Amino acid sequence: MAVVVATALICSTGVSAEAAPGRQPVLAQLATEDLNGTVTAEADGDLTFTLDPRVTYDSTAMQQRLDETEALNPRLSDTVKAELEQFPVGIGSESASEWVDFDGTLRMTADHTGLSLTINASDVQASETWSQWAFAMAMGYLSKYLTVLGCLYLFPELARACSIVGGFTGALIRGLVTQFFNHQLGDAGAYQKTFLKALKAALWVYAKGKLLDWLESKFPGLVTELSNALREQAWSWAKDAANWVAEVLRDMAEMLPDGIAEWGPPPPGTADAPLRVMVVGDSMTQGDEGDWTWRYRLWEWFKDQGVNVDFVGPYSGTKNPPEAAAPAPPPFQGSPPTPSGPPPTTGGYSADADPAFDRDHFAVWGRQAAQDKTLIRQVVQNYKPDLLLVGLGFNDMGWFVSGPEGTLDSMRTLVSEARAAKPDINFALANVPQRTRIGGREDLIVNTDAYNRMLADAIPQWSTILSPVALVDWRGNYGCGPDSCPAGYDGLHPNALGEFQIAQAFERTLHTTYHLGFSVPGFSGPLFRPTPTPSNVSAEAVPSGIKVTWDRAYGAHGYDVQYRIRGAADWSQFHVSTNRFDTAWTIDGLAWEYQVRTNNGDQTSDWSPVVSAISHPQTAPPPTDIATHATATGVDVSWTPPTGDFTGSIDRYEVITWDVDTPGTFIESVGVRGTSGHIGGLIPGRRYLIAVATWNAVGGGLPEIAHSVIVGGGTPAVPTGLKVTSTDPTTVQLSWNGSSGAAGYQVWIRSTSVDSGGTYEPDTTTADSTSHTVAFLFPGTWNYEFCVSAFNGNDESRRSDCVVAPRPPDTGAGDPATGDNPAGPFAAEVSPPALMVPGSALDEFAQLNKLAQSVQLPTSTTW
Template identity: 65%
Template sequence: MPRTGSTSPPHGRPRPTAARLAALLLSTALVVAGLTSPAEAGTGRAGGGGPIRVMVVGDSMTHGAEGDWTWRYRLWQWFRDEGVAVDFVGPYTGTQDAAVAAPPAPPALQDDPPAPASPPRTSGAYAAGAESFDSDHFAVWGRQAAQDKSRIREQVARYQPDYLLVGLGFNDLGWFVSGPEGTLDSMRTLVDEARAAKPDVKLALANVPQRTRMDGREDLPRNTDAYNGMLAAAIPSWSTPESPAALVDWRGNYACELDGCPDGYDGLHPNASGEYKIAQAFERTLHDSYGLGADVPAVPGTIPARPTPVPGNVVASPSLGGVTVTWDAVFGAYGYTVRSRLKGATTWNESRVGANRHDTGWTSDGQEYEYQVRTENGDQVHSDWSAVVGAVAHPRTARGPGDIVTHATATGVDVSWGEPTGDHTDTIDRYQIITLDKDVPGAWIGGTAVKGRSVHIDGLVPGHHYSVAVATWNAAGGGIPAGARPVVVGAGTPPVPTDLRVTSTDAVTVRLSWTGSSQAAGYRVWVRDVNSGAPSTADENVVESTTHGVTYLFPGVWNYEFCVTAVNGAAESGKSECVVAPRPEGS
């Protein structure tokens, strides 16, 4: 039972009063006299076999991040203050360690085998004020009941816990692993597998907290409530005299709702207050259902604030890929916000990073950027901004290729392109094909990478509109992507646009509108000078809406005729009816 943490004075509930210590001494005396069992007195294992062994099983909310106290620490304090001898057991001891700063990595090639799963990051430290404590556990960021149900037997067989404290299920529901019924089935399997390794293990099974609203996940609150109801109804039937099971009301004791999460720092994960609340929920079950401890104290009125200093030693430097900004890592930071702008601009662009480095790519030679950095410790907790630093970009990346052709397929897209030209093309190693589903708000950027100059990407959503681009990666990194025509997956050649209307907003500006089609990924606007006798022309600029403005039409808009075609990648409709712009009054 390794003890981890600092030796600083603890932050937590008040130590037991004199009356409480007297009660604990009396309980111990009764055990020694043989008048009660250690479990009944709340001092250790029944039968005098030493401290009770407790295994905590969970996901990120239980594992914690570097600098967290964790609810496991608050539970350990409760056992200590209640005089209950305990040995926390499990394969890990730390929180999740902080992310390590690194330069942008080349995208994996399409034909590469899947990367092996990384081992859990479990060497992170606890809050600076935490006492050295017995921190063994079996909790990992991202873990699901669907995963741990096949792992728990080995862990229980190895560590032989007397009590199994389980906080799983959110990731099953939140990441589309299973619905309420499937998550309940995973939890039941986990219970059965634990009992297969230790038939008399006692179980404290937590329900799942709500989180703040997530766009596109209106199902999650309903599924969470449904699962919690099913779990509460099922646990009594799972309980046996040899291996009792009891519900832990994490959901009811944790202040986190759709419209606000006072107990979470990011709408879900516990802050210092939430850690106390989760521990208290488990303490209540251990006390009420298993007779451990004399009482369950209230959460302290004063909660320690998380240190959130301004990052120091912020430096911006030219790099092969553009500009790199670094700073001294802040212990316990959940992340950082970097804001940047071209020198002379009045607005900043902000981005979040997990480690103490930010790289600005897709730059042009001679561009000067300015930066500021701040520490982020949750949605409402952040430092002030650092002082402004700057650097001039001198990238040695290669620009994206030309002659990109896209063809929508039934479930994907075919993309081909020409040989890149220009500076720094001699060290090109691969091409990154970038796709973005425009019909899914907040969609992740997708795609792949190849060595050649063509690719087929499958597994896209039929009927959805996708943007497509191609970037080169050379010895310096990824270059500025070249855009391609968008596609509608599963659609063929779109129909001709109709109802083209041209409105002259002034003597040199028009506004076009037309009726399009869901089969069109975009539109091209064709322009002809009616006095020149030349045919109409259109560039490769694809308009994704059914309106478009054109200006600088000298000597006047009435000299120009407009048509529109619809495109789906390389597939293109015929031209719409062509319309000459009307001469505005007074022109």
């Protein structure tokens, strides 16, 4: 072979590289040695390495490949480094200092049986270590190329497989050269086992039939030719390294046939032994009824890429929707939790999904890494996957199970437990995506980013040659974040676009790290989910109130129901997950109207036509005289049982608590028998709404809202600075200075007319802020006096100083106090409205609306 080194660089610069004692500087050696009579000087001073194992190849196709390679990166060394680093063979150092920088060209030898790598003179450094690492990179890269050529000559249809064989061969030879220069010489047998382990893992899909025969019978001969070519590197500073590597390769070549023969049954991914893949995850992986799921998109990619896979796991479906049912009574306080039973995993997929889709998986809505780490060993033992694709961690941090450190520890344990069941299992672990902001949960954004950084740092330490671990950048590839989520239908869960993006994140890792598939294509959409308008909507009076039902739409994520009392101008709206909605908080004789639409998060249908029904509930009235007292960590609640209709079948009382200080919290309730109860485990300093309802044989009745409490607080101070403003002749707006420790305020009203009796009466509703509106003050606001007190439960301050509403100016159009001259402009403002809610319903609905309007549950409560 020929090695060409220019002397012009030495002569023109006078640079002298360091050398070992008693030796010339490296470039001086290169310039003066007679390398088997083949040294010539090039005028441009380039440094050329040549490797010629006498491989036959198509020179025209080869030149095209060389041109494409040179165009991959701005610098040739970047291409060399990138391509060799794709194949971590586990031999040699991976220190960043052992990769040197240069540009240059790749050329065929004159007889088209070898290759040359030429480094531009301007990049050649007069350093012994630089020359060593450049030599290692050149020999590794040229070996890779030539091995690929030898493979492609026989198997042109297996370009990816040949690239894998060549990549690991090149990485092996570069690693051996660095081993020598670092004085870390090992045993050929150990090198052979490590090399074959890496090669077998990468050839899951391709090592079959004739390719496997070639690896066993012909590949060792190619390795021998590479060793012979290395021996031709004759300059003294590299000769020892080349000879040692050549000897190792020759010994390995003799061992390779037996080592490959010991691979046993066809590797996973072949026609006879498909690659067994288990997908482990939560709701984003299991999917909802009607989803394609990203698992489906990944399966399509495997199929299109010619990778034979078998998805394995205990489940096969998406999350099936719950059955529509009437509201259930709250469990009794202290009762054991109802056994959850098996998870819902029998839901269907998109109606357009390929029936051949391999649906098996190990993903469940709400699942945490903290849960699966205790389950994974048995599941791996049962299903024996070759590859574990894991997407967990969101629920650990989202539901306060653990912070980023604890979640990382759970993931580490999951990896260890899976290996305990199958030591050679391979992993692709996804980081955690962000979701749109939830009020009061800035911690979730911070913790997610922290966990993702920690996972990226930990994975290289967890990875082994026998059981590699690779990172999947779900977060970076998924179009969902705190400020927007175009890839999700509810701020987190993937829509059709998101499913493609998540699958693509896994595909990139499987292609880059595990060398599966030929490419990772993009995706152009959009895809729309069927979102039909609900049909057969009906409303009917039932003993519990009013029941609204409609035909279930396959694949609907949920439904919006808007409702109102007939004659009202505005609608209220609520989201439900099943095809039923119940109005239980109602009174006899009210006419209700309803409309329903399908809500798939990022798509909604039209509203259905209006339906209506008149309620005649047979539920019991709420208890009376509810008293609440804050304790250090909870609240004591007591009440008087109601009397009257439908009270004979009361089974329990429902005590409702709600942390109104914390956005995104849920209503909690427990069932109590008797007339008192203690609710513990509340957070000191937080304000809680308290209400009590009855449950009888037909259902739950209208709740009575009690005085709110601040847990751990006492009696608040007296409010000050009360002011009253008349906004119209029968309505006032009150405002005052707040009291420390107040959970709420009670407004007191006294009529100043002669025949009123002059007693102070509490307003029908309380205030949770320092302002309050009082309406329907007939015959006019100036006939009333107002005071306010502060309370924490039933611990209440004395009343503030009282104020009287100012009398409006005389309009000259009649007597506003009496309503005389009804044709005057004041008459309509002081007359009682013609339509009012019947009976005492006004008081009850003031309470109902306060509770119902303040409770805004998220559209998705399970992640």
